[in-house]
Structure formats: structure tokens, C-alpha cells
Amino acid sequence: MSDINGALPTPLLELRNVTKIYGAGDAQMQALAGINLSIYPGEFVAVMGPSGSGKSTCMNILGCLDTPTTGHYLFQGIDVGSLSRNQRALLRRNYLGFVFQGFNLLNRTSALENVELPLIYRGTTTAVRHQLARQALQAVGLSDRENHTPGELSGGQQQRVAIARAIVTGPSLLLADEPTGNLDSARSVEIMELLTSFNRDKGITVVMVTHEPEMAAYAKRIVHFKDGLIDTDHQQGGH
Amino acid sequence: MFANALLLALRELRRNVMRSILTMLGIIIGVSAVITLVTLGGGATQQVTQQIASLGSNLLMISVGKRMGPGQMSGAAAFNLGDSEALFRDVADLVAVAPVAIGATTAIYANENWSTNVTGSTEDFFPVSNQQIAEGRLFNASEVRVGAAVCVIGQTVATKLFRQQSPLNTRIRLQKLSCEVIGLLKSKGQSTMGSDQDDIIVVPLRTFQRRIAGNQDVNLIKVSVKEGADTERVKSDLERVMRVRRHLATNEENNFNVLDMKEIATMLSTTTQTMTGLLSAVGAVSLLVGGIGIMNIMLVAVTERTREIGIRLAIGALEHEVLLQFLVEAVVLSSFGGIIGIVLALSTALALSGLLQVPFVFQGGIVIIAFLFSATVGVVFGYFPARKAARLDPIEALRHE
Incomplete structure (x- = not known):
């Protein structure tokens, strides 16, 4: 990583003294107490920490789903906090991919149509849309499951469809919130290998929240949260 | 988008x-x-x-008896031909007055018979009741005056007695009377009250009185009022004339009843x-x-x-x-x-x-x-x-x- 740091490139995203406070008055709860974090293109970052340490809040802010109470979140140099709801949605549409713990696929909808969804909002033409969606499903090894609905797929397969949906637009940043939380260890390894390969081969920056050290071991950098602050932040040799 | x-x-x-x-x-x-x-x-x-609309324009009906309540009448003497002539003469704004006598009878033709009502009336009956001729002709004033043995029948009677055959110029029997069918009426369908207006046989009043009923009674007088005339005024005039005709004292109630059909409709x-x-x-x-x-x-x-x-x-x-x-x-x-x-x-x-x-x-x-x-x-x-x-x-x- 020294080559990247040595050249001092622009960070893909940067948190500057970010705080997040939920509620008001006595019910106030400080989820983030002043976070400074820079993530550079091509990184694979695992975010760890106990429940309530602020890692999910941090992910929501990174995913432009939420905005900081104070401080700044810069995505490719743009201050996300100053953007409107619609502008943040456009940012998500064009640069971000999400993978959730609970998969969050549309029910009764075929794998192909689920993967096509972000492309429809992008206004991609039908032919290109089908082609890209098929390629994405192929990349996660589900070419033969195009017409299966989530109900007809196993948990691991559903998460792979979700990953295909996240990468189909070719995002700069892939955010994964406990992607293996609902899966057994064999399926978890498959998912981690997929994420690793997209990071390595396509250069997609990956930020992943996880509880499990075995999954965090796939990342190049591990950030530990504790009480709304970053506790430790270290690079590792990689897998 | x-x-x-x-x-x-x-x-x-x-x-x-x-x-x-x-x-x-x-x-x-x-x-x-x-x-x-x-x-x-x-x-x-x-x-x-x-x-x-099919009832005929501005029809008033005078029936015998005092109105006791809904649908109930007390008995009273029948009208006669003179009553209807007097009404036509003494009340203004009338188009026509038709005295009507009705009796139940069985009509017979060849092997067919049909129980129905026979109506005796004058030639004015047809315009007043809004009945029109389909085939043949209606009877005329001179046939009414002499009491000719002719009749005009409705579609239902024609179908029951003659099936597909034309009824014109045949003779049907009504009790002791054998009469010639000279006309077939146009179909009018059901009346507002649900009775069949085509189940009808009309003979001249005098023929009915002499040959079927055997008396001079008139049960009903149908009155057609001029378009635009004040029906309420005509109604009270009719009552006044009729009270005189029936010799009713001022303290006596009407023993007849004037009905405005339009009101009912x-x-x-x-x-x-x-x-x-x-x-x-x-x-x-x-x-x-x-x-x-x-x-x-x-x-x-x-x-x-x-x-x-x-x-x-x-x-x-x-x-x-x-x-x-x-x-x-x-x-x-x-x-x-x-x-x-x-x-x-x-x-x-x-x-x-x-x-x-x-x-x-x-x-x-x-x-x-x-x-x-x-x-x-x-x-x-x-x-x-x-x-x-x-x-x-x-x-x-x-x-x-």
C-alpha cells in the first residue's frame, strides 16, 4: 500500500470529524463521536466492532443513505452533506453498490429482473440491460438461475444475486453490511471470494462491516470501532 | 422516464x-x-x-259507488246513457265522453273458447282509451245507435280464439249474441296496474245492454278532457252535474267517484x-x-x-x-x-x-x-x-x- 500512500492520490472518500446524533433532548444518543477516515480507490476495508459502536451508522453515511450531524463526508471530493435527497440518490445510482445482510431482493421477482433493477433507473436500453445483467449473474456463477425468484434460491444464492445487482452498474464503491451474517461458513467463504475477486480484478473499492474475524481476514485493511470512535486502523498483508 | x-x-x-x-x-x-x-x-x-303516455291524454274516469277507503266502494245505483250525454252537454272543455258497461263472458269461436270481459261502449271509447285499429275498422255511430251485432277485439283474444288465422269477417259467440268481428286493435301491452290491455272485446253499448247484460246500466264513464284545460275545474263540474243527475241533497256525500288517471300514473x-x-x-x-x-x-x-x-x-x-x-x-x-x-x-x-x-x-x-x-x-x-x-x-x- 506504500505506493498508493506515497503518491498521495485523492481519497475516494473521506470522513472529516464526522459526528452523528440520534434523537433529541434526554433521549439523545451519540452514534459517532468524531470520525476521521480516508479510503483510497482499490482498497478493501473491513469495519469491525461490537454492537452499538457506530459502524452501521458509519456505513449508512458512507452509503449516502444518511448525513452527518456535524463534520463533512467527501465522496470523490464532493461534500455529501450539502446535497439534496435526490442528488444523494443519483450518487448512489451512479457510483455505489449495496449488499445487505438480509439480501433485500424483490420478492417473486426473477434473479435477472432483480439484477436489472438499478439499470432500469439508469435508463439503460433493454438490450444492453439484459446483456449486463446476464454478465453480472455469470460473474457470480448463477447463469443457470436467471429465472428463479428469491424464494426458489438458497441464502447463498440470494446473496450472490444481491452482489450481482450491486456490481452490475460498475460502481466505484461497494458497501457490504454483514454480507455473510445470515450464511453458514462454506457459503460465507464463497461470498468473500466473490468480493475479493471484484476488488482485485475490477478494482472496485469494497467497504464491508463484519463481526467475524475470519471474514475480516480477506480485507487489506481493518478498521475497529469502539464507542463511536475509531479504535484501531491497520493494514494487513492480504489473503 | x-x-x-x-x-x-x-x-x-x-x-x-x-x-x-x-x-x-x-x-x-x-x-x-x-x-x-x-x-x-x-x-x-x-x-x-x-x-x-299510452293511457290517453287527460283521461278522467267516473265510477259508481262511494269511496270508503283504499280500493273499497259502497254499492250505489249504476249510471245510464243519459248521464254520459248530460255530462258531454253541460261540462265545458270535454273532447269526448264514453259510457262503458262491462260484463264477464265466454267468447266462443269454432272449438275455441276464452273467458274474458266484454265491453259495451260508443264509438268514442276508442279515442278516449287511446285504442287504435290494426286491421279492419272500428264500429261507427249508426251501428252504436241501432245496436248492431259487431265487435272489435284485442290481440290477446284474437290469438286465443283464432291462433294464426285472421279474425276479420268471422262470427264469434258471446252468450246468446253472435257477432261479426269487424276490427282488430293494435297491441297496447300491460297497463300500469299490470292487467293485459289486449284482452278486450268491444261491442256497441246498446248491443251489450240488450243482448248480453239485459239492463240499461253503465258502470263507468270515461271522459277525455281538452289539452291544456284545468282538470281540477273539469273534475268539480263533472261532480256538480252528476250530483244533480243523481238527485243528491247538499248534505249527502257523492255516491260516485271521479278518478284522474294521470294522477294515478x-x-x-x-x-x-x-x-x-x-x-x-x-x-x-x-x-x-x-x-x-x-x-x-x-x-x-x-x-x-x-x-x-x-x-x-x-x-x-x-x-x-x-x-x-x-x-x-x-x-x-x-x-x-x-x-x-x-x-x-x-x-x-x-x-x-x-x-x-x-x-x-x-x-x-x-x-x-x-x-x-x-x-x-x-x-x-x-x-x-x-x-x-x-x-x-x-x-x-x-x-x-
């Missing part, structure tokens, strides 16, 4: 076939019930209106309109129940749909894109359901109008009202929960239980 919304909406409807069908069912039931009921009610009203049409109003109310309730059905399904679907909205927002859908999709879904469902409901209602009304012998009258207004109402319900309950969900933070929407 609209094409996208349409694509997404149609995909969503296809995926949730059951929900789509149930929603449409609410609209279909509501729309078809109200349209069917109102259409049939309108048909009935029109039928009554036509029957009023108007009353009947009011009744029909009340019925139509009731039917419409029942229809409105079904429309409301259908609306509540739509509302329930939409509200039950909210949890699932809120998560769906959360997913869409998270992957970058704009609020108005999500809303447009939901709006298109609601509009497609409502219009589809509405059109099916209208088609169903019109075919049901058509079938039922044949069955109930009520004319089918297309009511454009109610079709539009019913359609707009259910469409509004569908759109409101499809759109507003979605709008609420689309304004949530995507994270909130995704967590929705």
Missing part, C-alpha cells in the same frame, strides 16, 4: 397477480353493482312513463322513482364496500411495499420515480377493473332487462360516476401509502416490519 415507470409498474402487477386481482375485484363489484341497479331502475322508470311513476332511488342507494353501498376492499388490500400490502420502496431508494431510485410507478400501478388496476366492471354491468343489465321485461336504457352518467369513484379510491389508496413510504429514509423503509 414514463416508459420506465410503466415497465416497473407492469412487472410489479404481474408478480403480484393475487393482489392485483383482489384489488380489481373490489372495483369490479362496486362498479358493476351500481351500474346494473341504476340502469334497471332507469328502465323501469322509462317503462312507467311510456305507460302513462304520476303517483306510480313517483313510486318507481323511489324504487330507483333505493336501488341506487344499494348500489352506492356496494361501491363503498368495493372501495373499502381496495383500501384493505392496499393497506395490507404496505409493509411489503415499504421494504420494496426502501430497496428501490437504496439502489438509487428518486422519490418521484417510485411514486410515478405506484401511480401507474394504481391507474392501470383501476381502469382495468373499471372497464371489466362496466362491461359486466351492461351485459348483466341487458340480460336482466330481458328477464324482468324492463326496457334497457343506457345511463351514461352513472357509468362515468361509478368509474371515477372507484378509480379515485384505487389511486388514493394505492398512491398515498406509497407516498408516505417514499418520503422515509431508505434505511427506515428497509427496516419496516
Whole structure:
């Protein structure tokens, strides 16, 4: 990583003294107490920490789903906090991919149509849309499951469809919130290998929240949260 | 952008076939019930209106007896031919006066016989009762004066006695009287009261009195009043003249009764309109129940749909894109359901109008009202929960239980 740091490139995203406070008055709860974090293109970052340490809040802010109470979140140099709801949605549409713990696929909808969804909002033409969606499903090894609905797929397969949906637009940043939380260890390894390969081969920056050290071991950098602050932040040799 | 919304909406409807069908069912039931009921009610009203027209213009009927209450009469002496002549002479604004005597009898032709009423009257009977000739001729004044053995019959009698054969220039037997059929009346159908106006045999009054009844009685006097004349004044004039004719003292009540047919017909049409109003109310309730059905399904679907909205927002859908999709879904469902409901209602009304012998009258207004109402319900309950969900933070929407 020294080559990247040595050249001092622009960070893909940067948190500057970010705080997040939920509620008001006595019910106030400080989820983030002043976070400074820079993530550079091509990184694979695992975010760890106990429940309530602020890692999910941090992910929501990174995913432009939420905005900081104070401080700044810069995505490719743009201050996300100053953007409107619609502008943040456009940012998500064009640069971000999400993978959730609970998969969050549309029910009764075929794998192909689920993967096509972000492309429809992008206004991609039908032919290109089908082609890209098929390629994405192929990349996660589900070419033969195009017409299966989530109900007809196993948990691991559903998460792979979700990953295909996240990468189909070719995002700069892939955010994964406990992607293996609902899966057994064999399926978890498959998912981690997929994420690793997209990071390595396509250069997609990956930020992943996880509880499990075995999954965090796939990342190049591990950030530990504790009480709304970053506790430790270290690079590792990689897998 | 609209094409996208349409694509997404149609995909969503296809995926949730059951929900789509149930929603449409609410609209279909509501729309078809109200349209069917109102259409049939309108048909009935029109039928009554036509029957009023068939009664003849400004008809008054004077019958024997004192009115005791609804449908009850006390006995009194019958009228005679002189009474009807006096009325015509002494009361202004009358077009015609027809004395009528009626008796039950059996009509016989060859091997066929038919129990019916025979009416004895003058040539004025036909214009006053709005009866027109279909074949042959009516009897004339001189035949009435001499009491000729001729008769004019209605369609029902003709069918019963002669089947397909022409009744003209044949002779039928009415008790001891053998009379020649000289005319066949045009069909008038059912009367407002439901009796068959074609089950009729008319002979000259004198013929009836001498050869069938054997007395000089007249049971009924039909009076046709000039168009535009004051019916109330004519009615009181008739009563005054009749009281004199029947030698009633000032303290005695009328022992006869003057009925304005138009009044009765108007009353009947009011009744029909009340019925139509009731039917419409029942229809409105079904429309409301259908609306509540739509509302329930939409509200039950909210949890699932809120998560769906959360997913869409998270992957970058704009609020108005999500809303447009939901709006298109609601509009497609409502219009589809509405059109099916209208088609169903019109075919049901058509079938039922044949069955109930009520004319089918297309009511454009109610079709539009019913359609707009259910469409509004569908759109409101499809759109507003979605709008609420689309304004949530995507994270909130995704967590929705």
C-alpha cells in the first residue's frame, strides 16, 4: 500500500470529524463521536466492532443513505452533506453498490429482473440491460438461475444475486453490511471470494462491516470501532 | 422516464397477480353493482312513463259507488246513457265522453273458447282509451245507435280464439249474441296496474245492454278532457252535474267517484322513482364496500411495499420515480377493473332487462360516476401509502416490519 500512500492520490472518500446524533433532548444518543477516515480507490476495508459502536451508522453515511450531524463526508471530493435527497440518490445510482445482510431482493421477482433493477433507473436500453445483467449473474456463477425468484434460491444464492445487482452498474464503491451474517461458513467463504475477486480484478473499492474475524481476514485493511470512535486502523498483508 | 415507470409498474402487477386481482375485484363489484341497479331502475322508470303516455291524454274516469277507503266502494245505483250525454252537454272543455258497461263472458269461436270481459261502449271509447285499429275498422255511430251485432277485439283474444288465422269477417259467440268481428286493435301491452290491455272485446253499448247484460246500466264513464284545460275545474263540474243527475241533497256525500288517471300514473311513476332511488342507494353501498376492499388490500400490502420502496431508494431510485410507478400501478388496476366492471354491468343489465321485461336504457352518467369513484379510491389508496413510504429514509423503509 506504500505506493498508493506515497503518491498521495485523492481519497475516494473521506470522513472529516464526522459526528452523528440520534434523537433529541434526554433521549439523545451519540452514534459517532468524531470520525476521521480516508479510503483510497482499490482498497478493501473491513469495519469491525461490537454492537452499538457506530459502524452501521458509519456505513449508512458512507452509503449516502444518511448525513452527518456535524463534520463533512467527501465522496470523490464532493461534500455529501450539502446535497439534496435526490442528488444523494443519483450518487448512489451512479457510483455505489449495496449488499445487505438480509439480501433485500424483490420478492417473486426473477434473479435477472432483480439484477436489472438499478439499470432500469439508469435508463439503460433493454438490450444492453439484459446483456449486463446476464454478465453480472455469470460473474457470480448463477447463469443457470436467471429465472428463479428469491424464494426458489438458497441464502447463498440470494446473496450472490444481491452482489450481482450491486456490481452490475460498475460502481466505484461497494458497501457490504454483514454480507455473510445470515450464511453458514462454506457459503460465507464463497461470498468473500466473490468480493475479493471484484476488488482485485475490477478494482472496485469494497467497504464491508463484519463481526467475524475470519471474514475480516480477506480485507487489506481493518478498521475497529469502539464507542463511536475509531479504535484501531491497520493494514494487513492480504489473503 | 414514463416508459420506465410503466415497465416497473407492469412487472410489479404481474408478480403480484393475487393482489392485483383482489384489488380489481373490489372495483369490479362496486362498479358493476351500481351500474346494473341504476340502469334497471332507469328502465323501469322509462317503462312507467311510456305507460302513462299510452293511457290517453287527460283521461278522467267516473265510477259508481262511494269511496270508503283504499280500493273499497259502497254499492250505489249504476249510471245510464243519459248521464254520459248530460255530462258531454253541460261540462265545458270535454273532447269526448264514453259510457262503458262491462260484463264477464265466454267468447266462443269454432272449438275455441276464452273467458274474458266484454265491453259495451260508443264509438268514442276508442279515442278516449287511446285504442287504435290494426286491421279492419272500428264500429261507427249508426251501428252504436241501432245496436248492431259487431265487435272489435284485442290481440290477446284474437290469438286465443283464432291462433294464426285472421279474425276479420268471422262470427264469434258471446252468450246468446253472435257477432261479426269487424276490427282488430293494435297491441297496447300491460297497463300500469299490470292487467293485459289486449284482452278486450268491444261491442256497441246498446248491443251489450240488450243482448248480453239485459239492463240499461253503465258502470263507468270515461271522459277525455281538452289539452291544456284545468282538470281540477273539469273534475268539480263533472261532480256538480252528476250530483244533480243523481238527485243528491247538499248534505249527502257523492255516491260516485271521479278518478284522474294521470294522477294515478304520476303517483306510480313517483313510486318507481323511489324504487330507483333505493336501488341506487344499494348500489352506492356496494361501491363503498368495493372501495373499502381496495383500501384493505392496499393497506395490507404496505409493509411489503415499504421494504420494496426502501430497496428501490437504496439502489438509487428518486422519490418521484417510485411514486410515478405506484401511480401507474394504481391507474392501470383501476381502469382495468373499471372497464371489466362496466362491461359486466351492461351485459348483466341487458340480460336482466330481458328477464324482468324492463326496457334497457343506457345511463351514461352513472357509468362515468361509478368509474371515477372507484378509480379515485384505487389511486388514493394505492398512491398515498406509497407516498408516505417514499418520503422515509431508505434505511427506515428497509427496516419496516
